[in-house]
Structure formats: C-alpha cells, structure tokens
Amino acid sequence: MSDQKYTIKDYRSDLKPIWCPGCGDFGVLNSLYQALSQLQIPPHNLALISGIGCSSRLPGYVQTYGFNSVHGRVLPIATGAKMANTSVTVIGVGGDGDGFSIGSGHNPHAARKNIDMTYIVMNNSIYGLTKGQASPTTPFGDITKTTVYGNAESPINPIRMMLSYNASFVARVFSGHPKETAGIFAKAIAHKGFAFVEALSPCPTWRGREQFTYIKENSSYLESDYEPNDLVKAWELADEVEHGHKLGIFYNVPRMTYTEAVESIQEKSKVSGVPEPMDLLNMFAP
Numbered sequence: 001m002s003d004q005k006y007t008i009k010d011y012r013s014d015l016k017p018i019w020c021p022g023c024g025d026f027g028v029l030n031s032l033y034q035a036l037s038q039l040q041i042p043p044h045n046l047a048l049i050s051g052i053g054c055s056s057r058l059p060g061y062v063q064t065y066g067f068n069s070v071h072g073r074v075l076p077i078a079t080g081a082k083m084a085n086t087s088v089t090v091i092g093v094g095g096d097g098d099g100f101s102i103g104s105g106h107n108p109h110a111a112r113k114n115i116d117m118t119y120i121v122m123n124n125s126i127y128g129l130t131k132g133q134a135s136p137t138t139p140f141g142d143i144t145k146t147t148v149y150g151n152a153e154s155p156i157n158p159i160r161m162m163l164s165y166n167a168s169f170v171a172r173v174f175s176g177h178p179k180e181t182a183g184i185f186a187k188a189i190a191h192k193g194f195a196f197v198e199a200l201s202p203c204p205t206w207r208g209r210e211q212f213t214y215i216k217e218n219s220s221y222l223e224s225d226y227e228p229n230d231l232v233k234a235w236e237l238a239d240e241v242e243h244g245h246k247l248g249i250f251y252n253v254p255r256m257t258y259t260e261a262v263e264s265i266q267e268k269s270k271v272s273g274v275p276e277p278m279d280l281l282n283m284f285a286p
C-alpha cells in the first residue's frame, strides 16, 4: 500500500472538464494533479485563482478552494489570497490573453515583490474562449480569425518578460509531456517566492492540430548540466528564433519573499520603535 496520504483522485473534483477534445489544458490539469500529489499538498490548504478564458476553468476541476475570477486579474487576487493567509499554497492559472494582454501590468509587481506563489500560464497563442482572435503570443505572420492575411505584430517572449521582471523561478513546459511537466510544476510550487511557468498548451480548435505537432517537433529540454542561476545565460537560451522552444527551468534563485521582507521590517520597527507623528511631519518639513 502507498504511504501517500493524498492521491490524484483526492484532487479531482466532480466537475467534468468541458474543454474540446485534444485541448492541451487536459495535460496541464493532469500534471498539476500529479504535482500536488507528489508534494502532498493538503487539498484544504490550497487555493487556485484564475482569470477568464478556457484555461481559467481549471480551478473548477480541482477539489480545493478556487476562484474563476475576472479577466486579467489572476495576480492581484492571488496576491490578496496569499496575504490573507500566508500558510495557504496559492497557485494562479490562466491563459496568454489573460496574463500577457489585459493582465500584463500585474506581472512585474508580483515578480519584483517575490510573492510566494506559483503562476501557470497555459499558452496556446490565441484567445480560445472568445473564438480565435490573435493574442500577444501569436507568432508574426500567423493567420487567425483577426489576422486573416497574417499577424502584423511581433509576439511577446514570456520567459524573457519574466526574467526581466526579476522573477525568482522561470520555467517552460509542454502539455504533451505529462511526466516532465508534473516534475517542473512540483519544483515551482515548492519554490519559496514567485514561480512562473509557461505551459505550452495547444488549442486544436482555433490553431489546428498542427500547433501540437509544431511544438513537439521544435522543442527540446535545457541540457541536464544547465545551472539555472545565470540570468544572462537564461535570457540567451530563451531566444526562440535561435533555440526553438527550450523546455525546463531557465532560472531558479533564492530571494527573500515579500512576507519575509515584511516580517523583517516589523522586527526592525520593534527595535527602533515607531516614529512619533511630529517626527514624521518634521521629516517632510521644507
């Protein structure tokens, strides 16, 4: 008998996913169940926060606390949940439209503050739920419902974006590789600080079956001796033109979390004392 208290079935909710057959989000969900079970995260000590989109339906399929919230607002809501109860494991999930378009302005702040949470973006390079408009990760020249003669915009590289925002853990996975994806999810969730994972998750409905094949044929893992602590090296390897879709953990460094920083400031204030109101006024006097 297994000594694991929580098995995959303890994380499955009664809701049956309504994603289209072949949607990459199924693979992401299954890998997340595996990672949670590997880490033995108690379902009652977990909160999954999503935005709006096909991918954002994911919290409903996990037997835990969840909030399918507002388009583009995964990170502020997840941050609030973490601040309200720092002992809860908080995981934000959403799509590329949600996280890199309307919600993009929240990324630098969660990353720079090093909020102790995981953020998984299911990137299908399309707005799936709203029927196939181009997103910020749609490649240049690609044909979509809104770019019928080809996309005139250059895409965001999510790995480079998060590296430049000083995220302390940055990784990329592919939904078609369940075992590897579960392993990287587990490392991201266990990471102390803000962990970002881009999950390449094809949308056969609006991008065709070719999207899965393209990712499968053009992706490869970072070398096994790669050390994910060199920002310049990580930036270089994130170059998709030169390296294709590199998969794995690009960057993983220890850094004080927001909660730790606040606690340390609270401790300092106990020693130095709280300034009197008049002292504060004098500090700003001309």
Ligand SMILES: Cc1ncc(C[n+]2csc(CCOP(=O)(O)OP(=O)(O)O)c2C)c(N)n1
Pocket (backbone or CB within 6 Å): 052, 053, 054, 055, 056, 071, 094, 095, 096, 097, 098, 099, 122, 124, 126, 127, 128, 129, 130, 135
């Ligand atoms: C404020 C607001 N603007 C626009 C929408 C419409 N909308 C819903 S989901 C979505 C994009 C979904 O794309 P993505 O985040 O990539 O998720 P996917 O469906 O591809 O998983 C949009 C534009 C909305 N719900 N709320």
Ligand code: SF4
Pocket (backbone or CB within 6 Å): 018, 019, 020, 022, 023, 024, 025, 054, 055, 124, 128, 129, 202, 203, 204, 205, 206
């Ligand atoms: S439209 Fe695309 S992203 Fe949405 S459920 Fe279907 S395959 Fe998945």
Ligand SMILES: [Mg+2]
Pocket (backbone or CB within 6 Å): 053, 095, 096, 097, 122, 123, 124, 125, 126, 127, 128, 135
């Ligand atoms: Mg999308």
